[in-house]
Amino acid sequence: xxxxxxxxxxxxxxxxxxxxxxxxxxxxxxxxxxxxxxxxxxxxxxxxxxxxxxxxxxxxxxxxxxxxxxxxxxxxxxxxxxxxxxxxxxxxxxxxxxxxxxxxxxxxxxxxxxxxxxxxxxxxxxxxxxxxxxxxxxxxxxxxxxxxxxxxxxxxxxxxxxxxxxxxxxxxxxxxxxxxxxxxxxxxxxxxxxxxxxxxxxxxxxxxxxxxxxxxxxxxxxxxxxxxxxxxxxxxxxxxxxxxxxxxxxxxxxxxxxxxxxxxxxxxxxxxxxxxxxxxxxxxxxxxxxxxxxxxxxxxxxxxxxxxxxxxxxxxxxxxxxxxxxxxxxxxxxxxxxxxxxxxxxxxxxxxxxxxxxxxxxxxxxxxxxxxxxxxxxxxxxxxxxxxxxxxxxxxxxxxxxxxxxxxxxxxxxxxxxxxxxxxxxxxxxxx
Amino acid sequence: xxxxxxxxxxxxxxxxxxxxxxxxxxxxxxxxxxxxxxxxxxxxxxxxxxxxxxxxxxxxxxxxxxxxxxxxxxxxxxxxxxxxxxxxxxxxxxxxxxxxxxxxxxxxxxxxxxxxxxxxxxxxxxxxxxxxxxxxxxxxxxxxxxxxxxxxxxxxxxxxxxxxxxxxxxxxxxxxxxxxxxxxxxxxxxxxxxxxxxxxxxxxxxxxxxxxxxxxxxxxxxxxxxxxxxxxxxxxxxxxxxxxxxxxxxxxxxxxxxxxxxxxxxxxxxxxxxxxxxxxxxxxxxxxxxxxxxxxxxxxxxxxxxxxxxxxxxxxxxxxxxxxxxxxxxxxxxxxxxxxxxxxxxxxxxxxxxxxxxxxxxxxxxxxxxxxxxxxxxxxxxxxxxxxxxxxxxxxxxxxxxxxxxxxxxxxxxxxxxxxxxxxxxxxxxxx
Numbered sequence: 001x002x003x004x005x006x007x008x009x010x011x012x013x014x015x016x017x018x019x020x021x022x023x024x025x026x027x028x029x030x031x032x033x034x035x036x037x038x039x040x041x042x043x044x045x046x047x048x049x050x051x052x053x054x055x056x057x058x059x060x061x062x063x064x065x066x067x068x069x070x071x072x073x074x075x076x077x078x079x080x081x082x083x084x085x086x087x088x089x090x091x092x093x094x095x096x097x098x099x100x101x102x103x104x105x106x107x108x109x110x111x112x113x114x115x116x117x118x119x120x121x122x123x124x125x126x127x128x129x130x131x132x133x134x135x136x137x138x139x140x141x142x143x144x145x146x147x148x149x150x151x152x153x154x155x156x157x158x159x160x161x162x163x164x165x166x167x168x169x170x171x172x173x174x175x176x177x178x179x180x181x182x183x184x185x186x187x188x189x190x191x192x193x194x195x196x197x198x199x200x201x202x203x204x205x206x207x208x209x210x211x212x213x214x215x216x217x218x219x220x221x222x223x224x225x226x227x228x229x230x231x232x233x234x235x236x237x238x239x240x241x242x243x244x245x246x247x248x249x250x251x252x253x254x255x256x257x258x259x260x261x262x263x264x265x266x267x268x269x270x271x272x273x274x275x276x277x278x279x280x281x282x283x284x285x286x287x288x289x290x291x292x293x294x295x296x297x298x299x300x301x302x303x304x305x306x307x308x309x310x311x312x313x314x315x316x317x318x319x320x321x322x323x324x325x326x327x328x329x330x331x332x333x334x335x336x337x338x339x340x341x342x343x344x345x346x347x348x349x350x351x352x353x354x355x356x357x358x359x360x361x362x363x364x365x366x367x368x369x370x371x372x373x374x375x376x377x378x379x380x381x382x383x384x385x386x387x388x389x390x391x392x393x394x395x396x397x398x399x400x401x402x403x404x405x406x407x408x409x410x411x412x413x414x415x416x417x418x419x420x421x422x423x424x425x426x427x428x429x430x431x432x
Numbered sequence: 433x434x435x436x437x438x439x440x441x442x443x444x445x446x447x448x449x450x451x452x453x454x455x456x457x458x459x460x461x462x463x464x465x466x467x468x469x470x471x472x473x474x475x476x477x478x479x480x481x482x483x484x485x486x487x488x489x490x491x492x493x494x495x496x497x498x499x500x501x502x503x504x505x506x507x508x509x510x511x512x513x514x515x516x517x518x519x520x521x522x523x524x525x526x527x528x529x530x531x532x533x534x535x536x537x538x539x540x541x542x543x544x545x546x547x548x549x550x551x552x553x554x555x556x557x558x559x560x561x562x563x564x565x566x567x568x569x570x571x572x573x574x575x576x577x578x579x580x581x582x583x584x585x586x587x588x589x590x591x592x593x594x595x596x597x598x599x600x601x602x603x604x605x606x607x608x609x610x611x612x613x614x615x616x617x618x619x620x621x622x623x624x625x626x627x628x629x630x631x632x633x634x635x636x637x638x639x640x641x642x643x644x645x646x647x648x649x650x651x652x653x654x655x656x657x658x659x660x661x662x663x664x665x666x667x668x669x670x671x672x673x674x675x676x677x678x679x680x681x682x683x684x685x686x687x688x689x690x691x692x693x694x695x696x697x698x699x700x701x702x703x704x705x706x707x708x709x710x711x712x713x714x715x716x717x718x719x720x721x722x723x724x725x726x727x728x729x730x731x732x733x734x735x736x737x738x739x740x741x742x743x744x745x746x747x748x749x750x751x752x753x754x755x756x757x758x759x760x761x762x763x764x765x766x767x768x769x770x771x772x773x774x775x776x777x778x779x780x781x782x783x784x785x786x787x788x789x790x791x792x793x794x795x796x797x798x799x800x801x802x803x804x805x806x807x808x809x810x811x812x813x814x815x816x817x818x819x820x821x822x823x824x825x826x827x828x829x830x831x832x833x834x835x836x837x838x839x840x841x842x843x844x845x846x847x848x849x850x851x852x853x854x855x856x857x858x859x860x861x862x863x864x
Contacts, residue, residue, distance in 0.1 A: 071805075071808070072809060074806075074808070074809065074811065074815075074816070074820070075809070075811035075812040075813075075815040075816055075819070075820075076809075076811050076812070078765075078766055078812070078815045078819065079755075079761055079762045079765045079766060080761055080762075081761045082761075085761075108805050108808055109805075111805045112804075112805035112806050115805070218759075274752065276756060277752035277753055277755055277756030278751075278752055278755060278756075278761075278819070279755075279761060280755040280756060280758070280759050280760055280761035280763070281756070282756060282759065283756055283757065303806075306819065307806075307815065307816070307819035307820045308806045308819065308820040309806070310806075310822070313745075317752075319710075320706065320709035320710055320749075321709055321753065321756070323511075323709055323710060323711075323712040324708060324709030324710075324712060324713070324714060324715055324753070325715065325757065326712070327650075327712050327714065328712055329511055329512055329513045329514075329517075329710075329711060329712035330511045330512075331712070333510075333511045334510055334511060371851065372544075373503075373540050373541075373543045373544035373547070373847070373850075373851065374506075374544050374735075374739075374740045374741070374742075376503070376506070376540055376851050376854045376855060376858075377504060377506065377507070377508075377854055377855050377857075377858035377859075378855060379506065379507040379508050379858065380507040380508070380510070381507075383506075383507040383510045383739065384506070384507055384739070387507070387510065387710070387738065387739035387740065388506070388507075388739045388740040390742070390822045390823070390824060391822070392822060392824035392825070393824070415805070418805075419803065419805065419808050422808045422809055423808060423809050423810060425809075426808075426809035426811065427809075
C-alpha cells in the first residue's frame with residue numbers, strides 16, 4: 001500500500017468544522033487517511049513526500065452535466081437560440097459523428113477538464129463505449145450514460161434502449177470503480193412518454209439512477225403543457241421517473257410547486273449557468289432551490305454551448321449571476337458555489353466518498369499555484385478560488401490517489417496527438 | 433527606427449473588412465506599418481523577426497474603469513451589498529492607505545492586468561502620483577484621474593480639487609504619451625452639486641474629458657431623485673457635465689429617456705458586468721445602449737469587487753449575461769463583446785490610435801498560446817477569444833511597440849517583490 005504525504009500545504013477541506021487546514025495530508029493508495037497540522041509519522045516512513053509550499057490543495061471539481069464529444073463543434077454555431085442551434089447546427093453534424101469522432105472529441109474535453117481541475121464528470125452521449133474507454137484511459141472519474149432521443153421508429157427506439165442498458169451493465173463500477181452508469185432518456189421534449197417509462201423500468205431493473213434534460217427553455221415547458229397537459233416536472237413524476245434517484249440538468253423554468261415536487265423526491269439539479277446564459281435559456285432559481293435544501297451541483301454542458309469546460313468559471317457564474325439578477329448580494333455566497341462545484345456535486349451523482357479532503361474520502365484532489373497576483377493578498381482562499389481562480393491555475397491533479405496531471409502536463413493522454421486528431425475530425429465532418 | 437516583423441501569425445485585426453489575417457505584421461518603433469499575407473521586405477531587413485506560429489495576436493485589452501490599488505483588499509469583504517461593503521469594509525481600511533500602499537496595490541493590479549493582456553486602463557483613485565509612477569514603470573497605457581469624494585468641509589473640497597487639477601496637469605500626455613488624464617468627481621451621491629460644477633469648470637479650463645460613477649444601484653438613483661428632484665443623468669446634465677466629453681461607469685439603472693440623453697451628448701458607458709453582478713447592483717441595459725450607437729466599453733472595477741482583473745472574463749460576461757437575462761441569444765454577439773473590450777474601449781477613452789491591428793495604429797497588442805485544448809478545433813477565433821480564453825492564455829504583450837511581457841514573464845516590474853510587499857501592506861492595514 002503506497003503511502004504519500006504532502007507537507008507545508010494549504011488545504012480547502014470542504015469540512016465545515018475546519019474549512020482551511022495548513023499543514024499535511026496523507027493518503028494510502030486511493031484513500032485519504034489524515035489531514036492536519038503535523039505529519040503523523042517521520043517523513044522517511046512515507047513512500048512519497050511532496051512539498052506543498054506555494055500550493056493550494058482542494059477537492060477535484062465535479063462537472064455534473066456534459067456532452068464531452070461536442071468539443072469537436074466548439075465555435076461552430078454561436079449566438080443562436082437553443083432550438084435553432086440544435087436543429088440547424090449541432091444535430092446535422094452530430095449525426096455524422098463516428099465512434100472515432102466521439103473518442104477524439106471526448107479526449108479533447110477530458111484533457112481540458114483534467115488539466116483544469118475537474119476530476120469527475122457526468123457524460124451523456126452516443127457511442128458511449130468510446131467515452132468510457134477515454135475516461136478509463138484518462139484516469140478521471142466518470143458517471144456515464146447513453147442519452148437516447150426517442151423521436152424515431154419503434155425498432156430504433158428498441159435498439160437505443162437495448163444499447164443504453166447494455167452500456168450501463170457493461171461499465172457500471174468498472175475502471176477500478178472510477179466509472180459508474182445512469183439511465184437517460186434525453187428529455188421530455190425528445191422522448192415519447194412510453195419511451196421514458198421503459199427507461200424508468202430499465203433503471204429499476206438495473207438499480208441505477210436516472211439523468212435527463214428538463215425545463216431548459218420556456219418554449220419547451222410551454223410545449224410540454226400543450227402536448228401533455230402538464231409541465232415537465234409533473235409529467236416526469238407521472239411517468240415514474242422520480243421513483244428512481246434522479247439528476248435533472250438545467251431546471252431553469254420552475255414554479256414553486258415544481259420545486260416542492262423536486263424536493264419531495266430528492267431530485268438533484270445540475271445547474272449549468274454558462275450554457276443557460278449563452279443559449280439565452282434564462283437564469284435558474286438556484287437561491288430558492290438551495291433554500292429548500294435541494295442538492296444543486298454545477299455542469300458545463302457541452303463545450304459547443306459554453307464554450308469552455310472551466311469549472312471555476314461555472315462556480316463563479318453561479319456565485320455572480322444570482323446576486324445580480326435577484327438583487328440579493330448574498331444570494332449564492334462563495335462558499336455555496338464552492339460546495340456546488342465539489343462536495344455537493346459529488347453527492348448529487350451518488351459519489352459519497354468524493355468531494356472533501358478528510359480521512360475516509362477518496363484521494364481525488366487538485367493543486368493550484370497561488371503565487372500569482374490574482375491570489376494576493378493571501379486572505380480568504382475560498383473567495384479567491386471562487387472569484388479569482390481559473391482552470392489554468394491548476395498545476396497537479398490526483399484521482400483515486402494517482403497523479404494524472406503533473407506541473408500542468410497530462411500524464412495519461414497524448415495531448416499533441418489528441419489536438420491533431422480533433423482538428424482532422426472537425427475538418428472531415430464539416431467538409432473543410 | 434526599430435523595425436520588427438511577426439511571420440506565420442494569426443491576427444484578429446478588429447478591422448471589419450478583414451477581421452482575420454493569416455501572415456505577417458510589421459511595426460516600426462511604436463506604430464504598425466503593415467499587416468497582410470506576405471512579408472513586405474526580405475526578413476533580413478528587419479531588426480527583429482518573431483515567428484508567430486502557434487500564436488494568436490490581437491489588440492491589447494482596454495479596461496475602462498478601475499481602482500487598481502484596491503487589489504490590497506481582494507477577498508476582504510465579499511458577498512455584501514454595495515453600500516455596506518463600501519461603508520463598513522472598504523472605506524475604513526482605504527482611509528488608512530498610504531502613498532506606499534497605493535503604489536504597491538497598483539503594481540499588484542498592473543502585474544495581473546498586463547500579464548493577462550490588458551494594455552490600457554482607466555484608473556480613478558487617490559495618491560494618483562503613485563499610480564502614474566507605477567503605470568509609467570510598467571510600460572502599459574493609463575488614463576488616470578484623481579477621483580474626489582466631496583462629502584467634506586469646504587477647505588478639504590478645495591484641496592481635493594486642487595490636487596485633481598495639479599495631477600491632471602502634471603501627467604497629461606506624459607510617459608511618452610502613454611499617460612493621459614481626466615477630471616473625476618467620484619459620483620453624484622458622493623459629491624454636492626457645486627463640487628461637481630467646479631470639476632466641470634476645471635475640465636473646461638484644462639480641456640480634459642470627465643469620468644464619474646453613475647447610476648450603479650437602484651438605491652442611489654432613488655436617493656438622487658429624493659434629494660435633487662431628478663435622476664442622476666438629468667442631474668449631471670443640469671450640472672453641465674456633459675458639456676465636456678464624458679465617460680460614466682456602471683450606468684446600470686437607466687430609463688429610455690436617460691439613454692436618449694446619453695446618446696445626445698455622446699456620453700460613453702463603461703459596463704462593469706462582473707462588479708455589477710457581485711455587488712448585486714443589477715444588469716445594465718447594454719443591448720439597448722448598443723442599439724442606440726452609444727459607445728460601450730468594459731471595466732473590471734476595483735479588484736475587491738470582482739475579484740480578478742481578467743478582461744477576457746468581462747468580455748465573456750458581457751456576451752453571456754445579456755443573452756440570459758433578455759432571452760435574446762444574439763443580444764450581445766461575441767464580436768460585439770470583443771469590440772467593447774478592444775477598439776470601442778480605446779475610442780471610449782479618447783485613444784484614437786489604439787484597439788485595432790492596422791497600419792497607422794499604435795503597436796499595442798498581445799499574443800495568446802492557442803495550442804491548447806480549449807482553442808480546438810481551430811474554427812472561429814473571435815468566438816474562442818470571447819467564449820473560451822482567459823487571461824492566462826496570454827504569453828506576450830507589447831505596448832507602443834515595446835515588449836512588456838515575454839513568455840508570461842513581466843519584463844518591467846519585479847513580480848516577486850510586488851507580491852511580497854502586497855502581503856505586508858495588507859497585514860499592516862488590517863492589523864494581522
